[in-house]
Amino acid sequence: MRILHTSDWHLGRTLHGVDLLDHQAAHLAHLVDVVRSESVDALVVAGDVYDRAIPPVEAVTLLSDTLAQLAEHTTVVVTSGNHDSATRLGFGSALMRERVRLRTRVAGLAEPVVLPGGLLVYGIPYLDPDSVRHALADDEHGVPARSHQAVTDAAMARIRADLATRPGARRTVVAAHAFVIGGEASESERDIRVGGVDHVAAGAFAGVDYVALGHLHGPQRVAGPDGTVVRYSGSPLAYSFSEQHHAKSSVLVDLSGAEARTALIAAPVPRRLSDVSGTLDELLGVAGEAHVDDWTRVTVTDAHRPADLYRRVRERFPHALVVQHHAPSSSAAVRAAAVTAAHDPVAVGGDFVRYVTGADATPDEVAVLRSAYEHVLAGERSA
Secondary structure, eight states: OEEEEEOOOOBTOEETTEEOHHHHHHHHHHHHHHHHHTTOSEEEEESOOBSSSSOOHHHHHHHHHHHHHHHTTSEEEEEOOSSSOHHHHTTTGGGSOTTEEEEOOGGGTTSOEEETTTEEEEEOOOOOHHHHTTTTOBTTTBSOOSSHHHHHHHHHHHHHHHHHTSOSOOEEEEEEESEETTOOOOSSSOOOOBTTBOEEOGGGGTTSSEEEEESOSSOEEEOOSTTOEEEEOOOSSOOSGGGTTOOOEEEEEEOSSSSOEEEEEEOOOSSOEEEEEEOHHHHHTGGGGGGTTSEEEEEEOOSSOOTTHHHHHHHHOTTEEEEEEOOOOOSSOOOOOOOOTTSOHHHHHHHHHHHHHSSOOOHHHHHHHHHHHHHHHHHHHHO
């Protein structure tokens, strides 16, 4: 029994204005190849299929085409994440073919997808505490508290109750979209905190063999309860510079032994992300040579902003996504001070120049600041 665990496709997302749909399509084609070559029994997608609640038409078409291709080779189990609209993603789920199973409703989270060999796959949609806590109420415990931990505990109680009605040795997988304690976040995940808390303890998932997590974009294993393997597959592409060192992958899970065994399947890399910094002359020279084909965040460190900076950087780095100038810090620490009406506005402007450039304003710059200030004063007098 083998599953392929993936998540956080974020179809329709851009990277600093760059359309990623072609690269996302290449990754989905890669998943189809892996499913076919590895004889995967089920592909499990743990949420954030789309990047926003109302995705672009092209993203919807890509998902439709991909599900049709995957269904020719395996069963597909898809849950909704916090970026998805569960209602829109789940539209038509009752009409889907047997091999495409959408789990986007709280009411259906304890209804497993039963696969050959007795493998049970439960799909938990993203549980927003404010939206689902009343739907998860029961006679024994009442309405769960307003927290991610409480609604996840309530969802897992329903799943364990269903498992209790299915005697015999069975292997179980739970797909969930949550921030589990021990996971390492990046800058790309949307904040899901409620009351200042966004975490769920891994112990909530006790009693199952494998927990296929989505939400965090870095592939990683999280320490779970005994007998339960808890893992994030991560996103297929880097969606921020904080992810530039991630080794993107999907997780091939073998459930034929006593414990779930996992192997990472490397994802195709359309273009590296990298940070490059230095003076403009350094970047136009040898220092920039290794990064000319990367998506780059370029930081120019000349003491003064070079003329025609953006054009010169883009000619060197045609795929630069961010171009910024940060002068070296002055040896003397610049301390922020409260500015009052008693301060000379020209002096305040000079302090700002020193803060930005790391050097005192030149006489010419001071003259420009004074001229601008006097021009404003003249305008106020004539008003």
